[in-house]
């Protein structure tokens with residue numbers, strides 16, 4: 001099982017959401033959906049494209 005939590009991306013984040021899945025891409029996609037719903041303001045402040053965000057999420061997914 002692969003996972004990625006909001007705390008993995010930002011250790012100061014209070015959000016306890018954790019995306020899980022069988023592949024890195026699946027987990028990164030779930031995190032992207034959650035981030036767009038829950039952290040839209042943060043994503044905007046980061047100013048990254050969806051493709052760059054996916055790459056960043058994928059790089060942080062862990063077992």
Ligand SMILES: [Zn+2]
Nearest residue numbers: 006015017038
């Ligand atoms: Zn979150």
